[in-house]
Amino acid sequence: MRRSELEHAIRAATEIIKQDAVFIIGSQSILGSFSEDELPEEATMSEEVDIAPMHDDDAESLATELDAVIGELSQFHETHGFYVQGVGKDTAVLPSGWTDRLVKLSNDNTKGRTGLCLEPHDLCVAKLIAGRPKDHLFVGAVLKHGMVSAEVICDRLQTVENDNLRRDRALSWVQSSFFS
Known part of the structure; x- marks a missing residue:
């Protein structure tokens, strides 16, 4: 698009x-x-x-x-x-x-x-909470191209309420993919 x-x-x-x-x-x-x-x-x-x-x-x-x-x-x-x-x-x-x-x-x-x-960071949070393969592809691409910061995404993920399981999965994905 x-x-x-x-x-x-x-x-x-x-x-x-x-x-x-x-x-x-x-x-x-x-x-x-x-x-x-x-x-x-x-x-x-x-x-x-x-x-x-x-x-x-x-x-x-x-x-x-x-x-x-x-x-x-x-x-x-x-x-x-x-x-x-x-x-x-x-x-x-x-x-x-x-x-x-x-x-x-x-x-x-x-x-x-x-x-x-x-x-963009808020968008990445929403995409990671949704957690579909296409969402990970999207977030991974904008992270790899330096359009967003993994640190800011993690900070914002910490503020997501009412969905601890998906929030924790998203945090784990970012940390394992971009902080290893």
Whole structure:
């Protein structure tokens, strides 16, 4: 995925849900901090943008609407080669203070609307807590390319609450992979 595609996703999502800003929760939030030319290939492979409305009801109706209109297998997906996965803002397990570190992506390509992207270390924490093979590949790539610090990721992992088992697994993975 390219930053221009993320900007397009922000523009489309905000128009559909009639809000000026959205959270970018998944891996492509890295494009708020780095361009695709700076990133390793493993960090831009996804054709999915996880977007959470700033304000949604308990049933996540707006997230569901994003899925229906610009989600996987939609006309938007077929036309543009990427799609939006509508999610709730609590979908990702994130470290304390993550909202204070959001990276704003707003420019002419977003029509002045804003994508609030996860800061790269916070994104890595969320990916490691999810713990899927593709998440380890993503985090490993941005660590190896010096885009994030293993020490900062470990510090932030320590602040994750309510999921000690996955937090401890994530810490162990980082420590064994990058501190040996």
